[in-house]
Amino acid sequence: MTKAPEITLVDYGMANMLNVARAFRHCGAEVRVVETAADAGSVDRLVVPGVGAFEKSIRAVREKGFDDLIRRHAETGRPFLGVCVGMQMLFEASEEFGEHRGLGLLPGRVVKVPAVDTAGAPQPVPHIGWSALVQPRTGRTWNDTLLSGQEPGAASVYFVHSFAARPSEESDMLADCLYGGHRICAAVQRGNICATQFHPERSGEIGLSVIRRFLSL
Template sequence: MSKRITLVDYGMANLLNVARAFEHCGAEVRVVEDPKSVASAGRLVVPGVGAFKDCIDEVNSRGFGDAIRDFVATGRPIFGICVGMQILFDVSEEFGEHKGLGILPGRVRAVPNRTVSGEPQRVPHIGWNHLVRPATGRNWRGTLLDGLDGKRPAVYFVHSFAADPADPTDRLADCLYGGHAICAAVQRGNLMATQFHPERSGETGLSLVRRFLDV
């Protein structure tokens, strides 16, 4: 029997690729444009691409902001992807300061345009990079990344900004870019989110999709 996910459509995501990844892993995908439909979801997926302000404005103007907060409060599984992860935080510094949903404490900051040794580096950060444990040494057992400990899995990024969680225990994985530790994934209970795109990350990305479906 397939497992159903509810995919939020607020006009700022590549829904087709995300839906295909979940369908490939055996999920039944329900795309919703009405925030009232979120309440009946068993599992919720919030993707996002583009600028933070554009995404959060669409989320709020269409009534999804409160619907997502209410859903998180139920303890049911939710998965944010790329800017869909960023909007879960308090505020973004992209093109000024813009309030997020305030579900996770922290700020979304620019990816450094210089390496730790001061050399220029390309921003946006585009392409494959390896996931590593954060400075807290958080174990991945029982999380979205279960089974990937010690493997330095490669995943696909496209972003110029990244979340900086205020609570280090929310931080699930980092990637290193020019020597800087960039937050690549967060998890607090059944709230999970990745800065990278699992739908573009090959078998590693699909393994995360399957784990989410098993929560």
């Protein structure tokens, strides 16, 4: 009998853990939820979700020792997934409500979603709703990545965010979405480090397929 893939889900008090855990269990994973780094023990796959403000999230992550856990896990080469603010915290800094230092695992900054479209008309912030995933300007394909099996321009996923990552290294960019004509970073991947600005657990069958792909890494 094949053993179910195991994920360790980081609970630092800033995410809807019930929905995230339910989605992973639906996809066949065995889910462990840990509230401090000391509880983590051995980790096969690490998942860091998040909602809300960057500064509060990164402070809670550091207070619970999850920053060191995330760095150590990334160095092992085992799969890692950050979601929404869990993606943003991987970068060097965020400008949300001031300047705040991130984990620095990926070079780049977190910046505000544009409040006007490319024609200069006002647009709502936060960006809430469904947007299609497209390849980044680099043309990076999705073969053998978190998004393997998805069709650019056809895979729509759910976003809720006012800020988004702006990676410094083009090679880290995996997918964008278009909001008011602006390209917004929707997903990144560097080796074993995967992250999405969108919420897979709220993105229907497309989101579940992304979760299944992560579990197969």
